[in-house]
Amino acid sequence: MDLPLFLQQLLNGISLGSLYALIAIGYTMVYGIIRLINFAHGDVLMVSTYFTYFGISVYALPWWLSVIIAILLTALLGILIDLGAYRPVRHAPRVSALITAIGVSFLLENLGLVVFGGRPKAFYRPDFLNKTYELAGVHVFSLSIWVPLVTALLLVLVFLLLYRTRVGAAMRAVAKDMEMVQLMGVDVNRVISLAFAVGSALAAAGGIMWAMKYPQINPLMGIIPGLKAFVAAVLGGIGNIHGAVLGGFLLGVMEILLVAFLPSLAGYRDAFAFILLILILLFRPTGLVGKGASG
Amino acid sequence: MSDWRGRDRTYRLCAYGSILCLFAFLFLVENYADEYQIRILNVSAIFVTMAVSYNLINGVAGQFSLGPNAFMAVGAYTTALLTISPAEKELCFIIEPIIWPLSVLHLPFLPSLLIGGTFAALLGFIMAFPVFRVRGDYLAIVTLGFGEVVRVVANNTQSITNGPLGLKGLPEYTNLWWSWGVAVFTVFCVTRLVKSSFGRAMQAIREDEVAAAAMGINVFRHKMLAFVVHAFFAGMAGGLMAHLVTTISPTLFSFFLTFNLLVIIVIGGLGSMTGSIIAAIIITYAGEWLRAVEEPMAIGPFNIPGIPGMRMVVFAIMLILVMIFARQGLMGRREFSWEWFCGFLRTGERRG
């Protein structure tokens, strides 16, 4: 394989990886604070794409406005899920919380089938994302450039929130020692709600870009991105935000390169992520970056 | 002492008697009920088998596995590949021909079913080494991962599993005798195991792994035992399922199946075999009743739109509510016993 083609695939990998990274942050934030694998995270992403779809196709709003509204609504959905389903089981055994999360995931998927119908819907893609440039033999698709750029912007915002604001400090503190922080007078429940809101909003951003990349949405579309992003979070060390970002990019690039250079193994693409996950858990359960770097 | 022994004998007679009643009932059903009802009864039996064996690892040994679909897939594919006639296989594999030993193998149902269970158990044995290095929710995720890997492998090993096209033309072997026979056998084996010293050790591990290890229990070996037994029966259930629907493909063994089982054992009560049996039957029938809600029905000039997905919405809400309000499920960790049953009758007599 020649260099231009390699660069092209690398760019594809980075653009896929940035989506994984955005989604993985939500997993890692929630796990870092309440030690819960939020199974429904991928389905929250699915709902966000439908919010956007309804904004554009039904209410005929401009696409950027629909996207913003969808992201806000999804953040709200994240908070509501926490309030309705996870808070009542917060002090139950962890397995009960996990079962609840699986239940929420199936609830969202099937509610999606009931409300939106099973027939896939075409998703809007703005024209400026539709262009193909040719640079020295490399076909560059404009979407593949925009996705990492938007991701980088969002990541800067998240890190500003975490390290430059009081709530960010509270979030990091809660992740370190919830009881102690509670004793110091911080409203832990509000911090947890915020984590759900931020995580869901990022998932929404990732999901909407996912839907623009593969311009078709259906109620079960969140499962695969959700699972892969979870693997990315574990890969980077779950509970660690830097790690989740790194894990997302690594997984995206590895996946695309595997498919590009060993097309005969393309069918094993989804298994690859899980084999990686199993290996990581067995040999380096704390992930590549390890714990403690941040909340 | 003699009184205790006498009562024990009575209870055993009761147990044999009730099994006899069950089979008499099945005989009646087979001869007088229609095919649709027989089908649902078959499905209930298969779910009983799966739920009871799944509860062994999740409820009794307390290792929260999310991978029973992997074992069912292995059991189903192994059994199916052994029972489909060579001629039928040749028709089935249209992209790549089936590899050699499988192309000529052809066995009756019972040995195929046992081999299917054995292969699943073998997979369980191999999986146990990596899986039990982790605990809790990590274990859940690793087993979920294995389930997905098995499905992806089945999708891609074209010359063994026929890939996503799946296998067709399986002989319709599963009937009430097979399905309920295996179910009764499973319940018998698993309850005996739970009551044995092995079972006690598993429960000790569930309650406190460190303390159990300190008492001299070989933690890994007991977890492994529970896992392999679970795998074996799940594999058999998979084989029965395959020969009931007579066509299988990897999508049949997705996480969706695991979810159904999870609903059953959670509603029945994690750790209670009685609960699993009751819940398996209730959920199977509830699923059939709720199916009516899902289907668009055109009766005469009226066209009632169905609400597809409604069934799973109900189950998902049920699961969440049970977790929030009634974590013990129907039975908690209690079991049905003849002692309790006779006691129940006797108190009724006294009151009456």
Add this chain to the structure above:
Amino acid sequence: MSRKLIFLIPVFVIPCLLFFLPSSSLASEPIRIGVYLPMTGPVAAFGQMEWAGIQTAHQMRPTVLGRQVELVLVDEKSDRIEAANAVSRLLKKEKVQAIIGSATSSNTMAGAALSEKAKIPMVSPTATLPLVTQNKKYVFRVCFIDSFQGEAAARFAYRNLRARRVAVIVDRAQDYCVGLASYFKRAFTHLGGKVVSMAYCQTGDQDFSAQLTSILASQPGLLYLPNYYTEDALIVRQAQELGLNVPVLSADGAQAPELIKIGGKAVEGLYLLAHFAPEGATTPLAKEFMESFKKSREETSGFHALGADAYFVLLDAIKRAGCTNGDAVRTALASTRGFGGVSGVITIGPDGNAVKSAVILQVRGGQFRYLTIVKPW
């Protein structure tokens, strides 16, 4: 103890009785025709279009032999196990006298085994795989079969599009796609062309960059996509994104509005081999059907037409049989000759397959336009 027992008896007996309750099997006047179609899931568009066609046909001809016809629809959810369940429900619980279904070959085969056993005639609107009716006495269809479709597509690609090097992407989860691809390959090679690359994907896949990258390297002059509309739309879009700009030829499984909605500008100019084009319709029944169908405000597609044809052909057979006895209807179906259906003149061959011609459509201005007709051998 005895009193307690008396209390317990109903607890055990009532559920037992429930099993034996007769399931509403009163001899009713209307003729019940079961319909099983994918109303949800990946190929729901087919089911919904065919159902719309069947309903319109039913409104046009609601009676036969002086009796009302009653349609019973069951969703098979684009899943072959659900398809088997659906047919078993139609046969055992709804006690239908004939069945229409299903849209795709894999799922029709899952149901066909059951109706064959029950000796209830079944007519599929669009299951095109030859295997569907093979060795089946009670299974029929009103569409052409894939061995013809593959051959016709190869002829069109070779003669009209002058393609010599063709790349194919096949959905290997569908019997229909796999079968069609192999018929195409055989015919195209026979004509002197070459299939330079054969790549596989799977229903539900979203990313085809791996397959397209390897196809790009083989420099084809035409891309043949014998798949369903969702996959085809995404493949065509991603092909353009990767810079693969060659003509695309697709099959009857792609003729759905979703192809254009999801594919957008990328599917402009795509060729499609299909069952039916409104512009090419000639029979009186077709004109009447399109007139009644106008109410639904949807463009008449092959799936509407074939859904209606399945109903009309079945009704015609029941009329000629004079009763709803499974064997009599079967014999009548098998002797259908020159029936003027919506999608053309239908003759059922000895193997239960319809013999008829195909049309070539092209996507222009966001719509399927009639281009030409391809006659049977």
